[in-house]
Amino acid sequence: MRPDLARIRRRLRTACAEAGVPADDRGRLVLAVTLLAEPALTAGETVDVATAASEPRLAVTVRLDHAVAQGSRDALPLLPERGDGPTLTWHLTGGRPAAPADLGPDLGPDLDDDRATREEMLALVARVDSLAHEQRDLKHELAETNSGVLAMYVELEQRDEQLRRAHAAIFRELEDALRPRPPVVPGLELAVHYSPTDQDSPTGGDLYDWFVLPGGQVHVTLVDAVGHGVTSTRHALTVTHAIRTLALEGHPFRDLIAHASHTLATIEPDLMATVLLARLDPATGRTRFANGGHPEPVLVTAAEPARLLPAPVPGRGVGFPDPGSRGLAEVVLAAGDTVLLYTDGLVESRKDIDEGQARLLALADADRRRPVAGLPRELVTRMHDVVLHADDTVVLALRRTFAR
Structure with missing residues (x-):
């Protein structure tokens, strides 16, 4: 990995850890910036990264030498603010800042990046599992709701039929009253x-x-x-x-x-x-x-x-x-x-x-x-x-x- 790209990723992770940004959001941010920065650096362009923490939010700004259209922004794993210029800005919600010891030792750019990537991958997998579990619960609740709605619909149909029969009986009585034998x-x-x-x-x-x-x-x-x-x-x-x-x-x-x-x-x-x-x-x-x-x-x-x-x-x-x-x-x-x-x-x-x-x-x-x-x-x-x-x-x- 290019040293400058490794430093950018390290800087993003450090800022996220200090702001208490969850590992899954951090992983999506790092991946989004990597997708933008890596081809730009390979092409010899300059990539500037700035971070600004203001509890409970973290602002991350990346400036490139070329403009990034809205369609390309929408394809990133973490969506930045809307626009089509060379500057992209993300706002992330933080939480409890990590203690210095939680940041881990600096094992060198490559080993440290691998460890952080695994951590972020595990967090994203956990988030996917959580979403899948929530989806299953939602489907179960929806099925129960649909079952209840269906039962209510059947009951309303039965009541409607009872009303129709009652109305028909009333109408027949009305006819009998109006039509003499x-x-x-x-x-x-x-x-x-x-x-x-x-x-x-x-x-x-x-x-x-x-x-x-x-x-x-x-x-x-x-x-x-x-x-x-x-x-x-x-x-x-x-x-x-x-x-x-x-x-x-x-x-x-x-x-x-x-x-x-x-x-x-x-x-x-x-x-x-x-x-x-x-x-x-x-x-x-x-x-x-x-x-x-x-x-x-x-x-x-x-x-x-x-x-x-x-x-x-x-x-x-x-x-x-x-x-x-x-x-x-x-x-x-x-x-x-x-x-x-x-x-x-x-x-x-x-x-x-x-x-x-x-x-x-x-x-x-x-x-x-x-x-x-x-x-x-x-x-x-x-x-x-x-x-x-x-x-x-x-x-x-x-x-x-x-x-x-």
Whole structure:
């Protein structure tokens, strides 16, 4: 080893020992300066080294005859201050200074350098072992943390599923409260099926109401409120209650939709809904329909193909301009005849209401002998085999069983 390089290394080690710099940091400093100084000295350049101790830090400055770029500085085992000039400076943290006896005897440049190098190598190996041990501990802690996080995630998923089930149960209870059971009427069979757009959502704007009037006639109201969510549910419920009140007060059947619209205009100015009303006399089978912008009901008889029952003049729903039914559709149901009332979600699942109504008539023909109790659900299932447009759907079935 060149004598001048040995003196530089000796000077660095002495300064580090006097400042209490750990052997591993000292070894990285000595190696970094060696990597800079050795080629410079070989090339005949001057290498100046200066040290300045100020507890608890040691500053080491090396000045070369050429500039050292930042990329070369970053490749050194101990990083100096940033820069690209010929001067490099390190700041090391010291500790307890070594006693003079700890520095060891001067055995000559080469033997002393070898001893110090071995000491520094052992310190660096010990530091690597310590870092490896810390890394293993960190991995173990991380694994335990991940295990805990995973357990917490599973628990949260379980709680979320419990909440979803609880919400679904609440929504079903809400539907039961909003959707009355069919009245028991001798000579009639009635059934209903409701299919929501989202199984986990509360009921939407498709609602119905049916009840028996004091004279024995069965009144049915089917409403499809514009919009979605709780607001549309409230609007639909408001319409069904208004029509029930007006019907029980004895207002003419033909005027119920228009009267309800005018009554609610100041109470719910934003409310808009299509409405279909049916009034059926179980004794005679006479059935009338008032339609305010709603899809036409379907009549299924034993002798003729299923057909739509359009109003003589199209009407408009509640909240629309010029609301009400212009004329009534009327039929007389014989024993075994069935009437289907539905919202547009049944026939618009493929985005074509004409195609949907054609399929509905075909299915109604094929299922004319199916028991009423399962007919609405079966129709919804088969009509929704392809769903390009999802919407709430209600289907009501009314069948006259015998003439009284």
